[in-house]
Amino acid sequence: MDTGESLAAWLRLTLIPGIGGKTQRKLLNAFGLPEAIFAADRAAISGVVGDKAASLLLAADNRAGVDSALAWSAAPDHELLTLADREYPQALLQISDPPTLLYVRGRIDLLNQPALAIVGSRNPTPQGINNAERFAAALAEAGLTIASGLALGIDAAAHRGALRAAASTVAFIGTGIDRLYPAANQQLALEIAARGTVVSEFPLGAPPAAANFPRRNRLISGFSRGALVIEATVDSGSLITARLAAEQGREVFAIPGSIHSPHSRGCHKLIREGAKLVETVQDVLDELTWPLLTATTSTSPDDPAPQGxxxxxxxxxxxxxxxxxxxxxxxxxxxxxxxxxxxxxxxxxxxxxxxxxxxxxxx
CATH class of the missing domain: 1.10.10.10 (Winged helix-like DNA-binding domain superfamily/Winged helix DNA-binding domain)
Structure with a gap:
């Protein structure tokens, strides 16, 4: 992990309005580390990214934002990870637009563990909630870290289920890491920060802007070996995550449901388009060629059946x-x-x- 002046330079680069990830990567490819970018003259910078971007780069004064981020990172279990850090999630280096810098709260060790994304409806049925919790718990028990987006509904249920196992869970959020959203999931976010990991690519204080969440979705899918969709309408953001997963070369899984439920139509659409139909946890593990699941609980034929x-x-x-x-x-x-x-x-x-x-x- 970078420290001191080096980390300040990374922050300075990422906090310039109008200088996005693509431009940042061009500059890094041309000059190496951020210190070298800021040491270059205007002509050299313009030759790489053009006059407008060079002007933005050289004129920006974001020292206050840099200082705030450095102060945030000084707190326990708070980290800033750059593309140059060995702790940076290596799976994200495989996608076309990895974030230059990540704000991380919680367990850094989870960022380079095998992971599976679980996403779905923000307004699920009770069956969907049950499936998300149970699948997440079982998959995490099998050793897969569960990634999701801390949204209401399926995301939250997946995080809750995964917290029961050592493999735990990683939440990628669409706001600044100091602004946990939605408010209804703040307590869950604190539990994830204590026993799992919360990750954001957005600067401190960034609000929940609509454009942030599709960007967040590419990290959920890119971080994971596959994405399991549990209940989604045909216009659900979860289908964006599934599409991104397919584009990134990850597996796509979907749990089918009732033909009468709008919450099932997104999953059925994915299955028609080639997603793996999932009925059991073992279906996912088999597709990922993951070690076979050892059942820890079962219903014995001798167990008394509940009344009803x-x-x-x-x-x-x-x-x-x-x-x-x-x-x-x-x-x-x-x-x-x-x-x-x-x-x-x-x-x-x-x-x-x-x-x-x-x-x-x-x-």
């Missing part, structure tokens, strides 16, 4: 109403209601808005 389990075959996996269950099962409404209560307490059924119920698949 006889209703499950009548439910299927699509949302249904009480009246539909009464008709399918041939039981009275009172009996079905009691069974549903027991199944919900056992974590096998979720209550949906509008008085509907859905069976939760135990992945």
């Amino acid at each position: 389990s006889g209703l499950l075959p009548s439910m299927g996996f699509d949302p249904c109403s009480l009246d539909e269950l009464v008709e399918r099962s041939g039981l009275t409404a009172d009996v079905v209601s009691v069974m549903l209560l027991h199944l919900e307490l056992d974590g096998q059924v979720a209550t949906l808005p509008g008085g509907r119920y859905q069976r939760i698949c135990q992945a």
